[in-house]
Amino acid sequence: MLRDLRLALALLTVLPLAPKGVGEEDFKRSVAFFPLAGYLLGLPLALLALLAAWGVARLAWARLGGLNGDALGAMIALGEVVLLLAQALLGPAPSSRAGPGLP
16 A cells, blocks of 8 residues: 555656556556545645745734734725726616615
């Protein structure tokens, strides 16, 4: 079982992990371990990316001094830009007061 996992890792990477004396049956059995090999390769990379994103967010938070008035003002302005773009592309939003029996 571990031999098949090593062979799957060797096939999916450039790491020299292939065991000696590999035959056609070994390749067939190693295919079942491809998902596990993908998890073993992808999980550390995903955790590293998450850690990097968290570090960048912490640095930005420290640099901006937290969620201060400037940051809140920037978010309000961004929300207005998104609303204006949506109205320009999709047309004005229907009024909630318009309807049957209402003026």
